[in-house]
Amino acid sequence: MIRNKERHFLSKSTFLRGYICKKSLWLSKHRRDLIAPTPAGQQFIFDQGHEVGKLAQKLFPGGVDASPATHFDYQPSIEITKKLIAEGRQVIYEAAFQHNGVLAALDILVKKEDGWYAYEVKSSTKVHDINVTDAALQYWVMKNCGVEAKDICIVHINNEYERVGEIEPEKLFETESVLYLVIALQDEISESVKVLKQVAVNETCPTVLIDKQCTDPYTCDFKKHCWESVPDESILDFGMYRKEERFRLYHSGIKRIADVTPWKDLKVPYNYIVEAHINKGIYVDDVQLKNFMKTIIYPVYFMDFETVRFAVPKFNNSYPYEQIPNQYSVHVLNNENEEPVHRSYLADPGKDFRLEFIETLLDDLGSTGTILAYNVSFEKSCLKMMAFLFPQYEVRINAVIDRLVDLALPFQKKWYYDSRFSCSYSIKDVLPVIAPDLSYKNLAVNNGDDASVLFMKMMQEPNKDWSAERKNLIEYCGLDTWAMVRIFRHLNTIV
Numbered sequence: 454m455i456r457n458k459e460r461h462f463l464s465k466s467t468f469l470r471g472y473i474c475k476k477s478l479w480l481s482k483h484r485r486d487l488i489a490p491t492p493a494g495q496q497f498i499f500d501q502g503h504e505v506g507k508l509a510q511k512l513f514p515g516g517v518d519a520s521p522a523t524h525f526d527y528q529p530s531i532e533i534t535k536k537l538i539a540e541g542r543q544v545i546y547e548a549a550f551q552h553n554g555v556l557a558a559l560d561i562l563v564k565k566e567d568g569w570y571a572y573e574v575k576s577s578t579k580v581h582d583i584n585v586t587d588a589a590l591q592y593w594v595m596k597n598c599g600v601e602a603k604d605i606c607i608v609h610i611n612n613e614y615e616r617v618g619e620i621e622p623e624k625l626f627e628t629e630s631v632l633y634l635v636i637a638l639q640d641e642i643s644e645s646v647k648v649l650k651q652v653a654v655n656e657t658c659p660t661v662l663i664d665k666q667c668t669d670p671y672t673c674d675f676k677k678h679c680w681e682s683v684p685d686e687s688i689l690d691f692g693m694y695r696k697e698e699r700f701r702l703y704h705s706g707i708k709r710i711a712d713v714t715p716w717k718d719l720k721v722p723y724n725y726i727v728e729a730h731i732n733k734g735i736y737v738d739d740v741q742l743k744n745f746m747k748t749i750i751y752p753v754y755f756m757d758f759e760t761v762r763f764a765v766p767k768f769n770n771s772y773p774y775e776q777i778p779n780q781y782s783v784h785v786l787n788n789e790n791e792e793p794v795h796r797s798y799l800a801d802p803g804k805d806f807r808l809e810f811i812e813t814l815l816d817d818l819g820s821t822g823t824i825l826a827y828n829v830s831f832e833k834s835c836l837k838m839m840a841f842l843f844p845q846y847e848v849r850i851n852a853v854i855d856r857l858v859d860l861a862l863p864f865q866k867k868w869y870y871d872s873r874f875s876c877s878y879s880i881k882d883v884l885p886v887i888a889p890d891l892s893y894k895n896l897a898v899n900n901g902d903d904a905s906v907l908f909m910k911m912m913q914e915p916n917k918d919w920s921a922e923r924k925n926l927i928e929y930c931g932l933d934t935w936a937m938v939r940i941f942r943h944l945n946t947i948v
């Protein structure tokens with residue numbers, strides 16, 4: 454086979470990287486050592502993306518795959534695509550094109566009576582702006598290679614699809630044309646290609662200030678590097694201002710919350726927050742905090758769920774990306790003077806565990822007393838989903854929902870605020886301040902994403918010996934509710 458000798462400067466992903474931030478493109482070409490490792494949760498999303506891509510091919514069966522043997526060398530794919538087009542193939546998967554040093558591989562290319570149709574598959578549940586830019590570059594490269602698409606569409610997940618029996622790809626996916634948006638972007642794409650090719654080969658890194666592009670539409674994998682001089686208790690955390698304003702203040706030299714001035718006239722509680730940062734102290738709204746604590750009735754249940762979510766629903770009567778609880782921890786405090794009792798559940802990854810989960814949970818939660826959860830809306834939505842799925846337990850589940858109280862509320866509303874929270878009310882930020890002896894750092898599983906990914910992997914290979922991992926998951930979820938006990942006791946001592 455004749456090899457295309459022209460190596461590409463930009464792929465679709467490096468173009469998009471540069472389109473979002475030129476510095477990110479330059480760093481990805483010259484300082485790959487600064488890229489942060491991909492978190493397990495993110496990697497699993499990528500892996501799910503491959504599964505979604507394969508499933509979407511079933512919408513256009515009988516295609517020929519032009520994928521390269523290795524993703525480090527796409528040149529053979531370009532030649533295979535040319536050959537398949539010349540042979541008159543109707544459906545080509547992973548069709549690759551290259552123009553002017555830009556390589557773009559399309560998920561599905563289909564020849565109909567009136568011409569070529571292009572389909573990009575995304576595992577999101579709607580079309581995002583960045584998907585349109587992605588499609589616009591694809592269209593630009595293809596058109597310049599002599600394949601002008603009659604239409605270009607994004608195939609994405611339909612989040613209203615309910616699985617009943619085998620997966621039905623024609624119901625799981627929705628197809629949305631972005632042709633007019635893509636055509637409107639063609640001049641901009643052409644100009645951006647010129648600029649970004651130059652950026653990629655420049656010897657020096659472009660100057661780009663940190664801003665919204667560092668986390669939107671994705672968290673940049675150079676964030677740790679670019680943000681290393683952002684101080685603790687930074688103005689970028691100060692929730693009173695919109696993001697744009699926070700970055701404006703930061704770049705004007707107001708880098709910390711304590712630097713905000715004049716602060717006395719700011720609205721409550723932000724004036725007290727700034728004061729707490731200036732004094733490195735604590736702010737307490739006595740009245741609100743006391744009223745909140747009065748609503749809590751013994752026995753107090755501290756409850757936390759872990760969940761899994763799949764782009765392609767795994768169980769009957771479940772939906773794409775539905776949060777399915779697979780694990781819980783409950784600490785029960787019968788009165789102020791006793792030590793709490795611990796109860797927990799971790800599902801068997803080899804079966805549909807939803808009914809067992811809710812039956813065990815209902816038994817563990819008794820019938821009286823407050824149930825505290827941290828960010829209660831999450832647990833509430835899981836319980837509502839269970840009530841819908843198992844109507845025989847609807848009354849008991851609704852009774853549980855009526856007993857729920859959100860332990861995050863005093864922190865979210867700033868009725869209790871310590872400057873070391875740095876405007877966050879996440880339990881991961883609150884706990885180290887209130888109970889510094891408790892730490893997630895030494896645990897093998899130390900965050901919800903990792904716990905979720907680990908269990909989803911266990912579901913993929915349920916017969917493997919997972920006993921060590923099961924112990925780690927139980928330990929992690931148990932620490933979440935033990936942390937809540939400590940936070941509750943701390944607030945009790947305050948009031």
Ligand code: SF4
Pocket residue numbers: 473474475476477478480661662663664666667668673674675676677679680
């Ligand atoms: S962290 Fe922000 S400024 Fe740095 S490369 Fe990424 S997007 Fe650009």
